């Protein structure tokens with residue numbers, strides 16, 4: 001039997017609201033923080049989230065609020081599910097609150113990306129913004145987990161990664177249930193690089209499908225995509241084994257093969273000839289891979305790590321290169337060995 005905790009979930013989009021609902025069903029007392037009052041009112045009265053996960057009827061035990069202080073007060077655990085772009089600012093606000101409230105919760109995040117210009121991973125941003133005496137530890141929750149599947153209680157397995165294994169084990173106990181199984185890992189760097197970079201490959205996989213390519217092309221992209229994800233991660237100290245785990249190949253496969261993936265769908269629409277600006281505007285949810293492609297491309301050049309697929313996608317997204325030309329160029333590079 002798991003001890004019931006007071007948990008604050010910051011970020012009420014597709015993933016934050018789904019996880020908040022699951023944590024309520026796991027027996028915890030959960031407050032979900034969002035910045036939109038109408039969204040909060042509808043969550044509290046109709047138990048629906050107007051813009052995200054529209055088919056999900058949320059538990060009537062889930063309490064939403066726009067007051068971050070009320071959400072965080074007395075919470076022993078905080079789960080942050082804010083897109084990469086907004087993470088630092090929310091973490092900064094949170095740090096001030098935790099100082100005032102004199103609290104030191106365990107901080108979990110489920111954000112998948114790299115910060116623009118600094119190339120920081122989410123846990124690095126959290127470490128920089130939240131003072132050590134305002135937190136017990138930081139844990140990454142990652143892995144193949146579309147909110148759509150978790151909302152219908154489909155079988156899901158993910159990773160809780162922390163340099164302090166006891167913290168990862170705590171998260172494992174809080175989140176695991178009959179359909180959601182959490183494994184632990186001590187490789188935060190690998191978990192975060194896997195999570196961020198798989199979105200680039202998912203856009204590529206969607207684009208291939210949009211262009212009419214088939215199974216062999218997708219398998220090639222996923223496999224060679226994993227090779228460059230691992231290359232960059234290992235250059236920053238990741239354990240290579242992490243990339244054959246849930247937060248590596250697991251998340252890559254789910255995202256690069258599913259219509260539930262926002263990144264895959266974005267790629268598909270690009271492959272069908274839509275403009276990037278229209279794709280972003282019409283998605284209505286974050287497409288992390290668009291921004292991660294830029295950060296990863298710049299980082300790979302800085303570190304001199306070869307990432308040909310990321311580079312090709314960067315040129316398509318940011319320099320207006322035709323996708324078909326990018327594919328021809330990728331296929332006509334010097335022939336090389338698979339194993340480095």
Ligand SMILES: NC(=O)C1=CN([C@@H]2O[C@H](COP(=O)(O)OP(=O)(O)OC[C@H]3O[C@@H](n4cnc5c(N)ncnc54)[C@H](OP(=O)(O)O)[C@@H]3O)[C@@H](O)[C@H]2O)C=CC1
Nearest residue numbers: 011012013014015016083086110111112145146147285286
């Ligand atoms: N969706 C999924 O299945 C999964 C997503 N993830 C990751 O989780 C993160 C969130 O994704 P997801 O929930 O899908 O995204 P959505 O686009 O569905 O929702 C984003 C949420 O974050 C809020 N938000 C954005 N910026 C800020 C900010 N500056 N301050 C406060 N709130 C903000 C939005 O609020 P508002 O509505 O007011 O704009 C919204 O509630 C991403 O990094 C994603 O990669 C990880 C695993 C699975």
Ligand SMILES: O=C(CO)COP(=O)(O)O
Nearest residue numbers: 143144145146261262263
């Ligand atoms: O990270 C995810 C699943 O594990 C969600 O991916 P998308 O953001 O592409 O939907």
